[in-house]
Amino acid sequence: MGCATALALEARGADVVLLERSVPGAEASSAAAGILGAQVESREGSALLETFVRARADYAGWAAELRERTGLDIGYRVSGMLRVAFTEEEANDVGKTAAWQSAAGLRAESLDDGQARAIEPMLAPVARAAYFPDEAQVDPRALLRALVAGIARSRVVVRSGVVVQRLAETDGRCRGVVLDGETLEADATVLAAGSWSSLVPGVPDAVPRVVPVRGQIVQLDERPPRVRTMVKTAAGYVVPRGDGRVVCGSTMEHAGYASAVTAGGVRAILDAAIRAVPSLAGAELGATWSSFRPYAGEETPWLVGASPLPGLFLATGHHRNGILLAKTTADRVTAAILG
Ligand SMILES: Cc1cc2nc3c(=O)[nH]c(=O)nc-3n(C[C@H](O)[C@H](O)[C@H](O)COP(=O)(O)OP(=O)(O)OC[C@H]3O[C@@H](n4cnc5c(N)ncnc54)[C@H](O)[C@@H]3O)c2cc1C
Structure with a gap:
């Protein structure tokens, strides 16, 4: 989130400092499987379905943009996904999922064993499968390499090995961050500390705990x-x-x-x-x-945009879908800061 947001802000003309206690990509973002699972990750009636589907579609353009900028391939492939059922109960569930997704205008097919194994011959015998041909993937480590290379070619200043000790707040506004023996002032501060976001002192209590x-x-x-x-x-x-x-x-x-x-x-x-x-x-x-x-809890699929503390913006809490939502988050946070 930090890398993608820094690049998006810089592209809009902002001066950006990226702070990382280790090296960019040290944690969850390099460890992910890289599934852009807009459909398999959505439940019927999900308010974020459209956002997920658009985020997946936008990856093709982002992969091309990063390749052009850095020469690096992020492993973006529309490899499709089979959600398979081994029991009758699971079969019922995958059948229903394929049905509501088709009704929502997405490509989803309910398949029997033979049809599923025609798509993936290495598959075990299944009771039923739902096939989502538009589901895609990236290689998260390759994505992080491309983001870091993009940042190296940009005006973003990277400070690795720097621990943010706390937010700097005066008169009810976040004015930057306190580092070890130094205060770094900023018009806007983006909290993108992943699973450690709630451990940064100064984050308002009203922000859901991550x-x-x-x-x-x-x-x-x-x-x-x-x-x-x-x-x-x-x-x-x-x-x-x-x-x-x-x-x-x-x-x-x-x-x-x-x-x-x-x-x-x-x-x-x-x-x-x-x-x-x-x-x-x-x-x-x-x-x-x-x-x-x-x-950040079942009711909070992500924490993105303005926060209750003026000057502090959020780019965290993405749980299972942070790779899928990285570019979308970067764009939304950039819009929240720069308009
Ligand atoms: C096993 C696994 C599989 C996953 N599979 C998928 C998948 O298939 N598809 C998908 O979309 N998502 C997947 N995810 C989720 C995705 O990886 C995360 O949602 C996303 O990477 C979170 O990004 P982030 O930038 O918020 O956090 P991180 O990548 O964890 O980055 C947070 C950074 O903040 C730094 N930091 C923390 N505290 C401080 C501090 N005080 N000062 C300075 N720096 C600090 C850390 O060092 C770290 O580098 C998976 C996650 C895991 C663990």
Whole structure:
């Protein structure tokens, strides 16, 4: 959120300083699976459905813009997604999802076992599947590399290894931030500290609390690449990058800031992945990692734009969809600050 927002503000002529206690992209944004899951992440009647769908559509242009600017590819691919059901109850649910999404004008098909396996031949036998051909993905690490390269070519000043100690507030207005032994004044301050956003002293109590939800990931390496469609089950997901890497996820754990990858987490992820795509049992174990989704509660899908404290703007609380909503957030925060 910090990188994307800094670039968007700079493009509109603002002088921007990006503050990061580690290096840009050190946390959740590099750890994500990169699913642009506008449809699989939406429930019927969701107020954000249109925003999600537009955010997904806007990625094509953003990927091209970042490539032109930096020469780097962010791995944007419209690889489609199958949400599969193994039980009758799940089958009912995926059938209903496909139906309401079609009625809402989105591309979604309810498929039987044969139809689903025609789309993804590596799929296990299923009771039913919903197919969302427009769901897409990016490679979050590649996205962060491109954002950092874009920033390096911009006027944004990056200060890495700098911890924001607190917001600087006088006369009921946020006037910047206090660093170690230094106050940095600013007309506008953007809170983009992910799962740590509520730990920055000075954030008003009226801003919903952001807490970490740990997610673990297992990357498998499949040579040659065989799975081609993203697959989601009730227990997890499988995201083939197209080059042999298959990202499997993920856990949803309230574990504080403990970043461990656990035996139970890896087992649950592998069980779900291999159940959906049995051939993955033969893939090589590539890497494991974990990070924290910034979660502000079920009623608060994100915290974006002006805050109750004048001068302070929010770009946080995106939980499971921060990669999908990165550019949208950057544009909205920029509009909130610059008009
Ligand atoms: C396992 C996993 C899978 C995910 N999969 C997806 C997915 O498929 N699709 C999707 O859209 N989203 C996904 N997400 C969610 C997405 O990753 C997050 O919503 C998004 O990356 C949050 O971005 P952010 O910039 O708010 O937080 P972060 O990327 O965590 O960045 C916050 C930054 O603030 C810095 N910071 C914190 N406190 C301070 C301070 N006091 N001073 C200075 N710097 C500070 C941190 O060092 C960090 O770099 C996933 C998340 C996880 C963990």
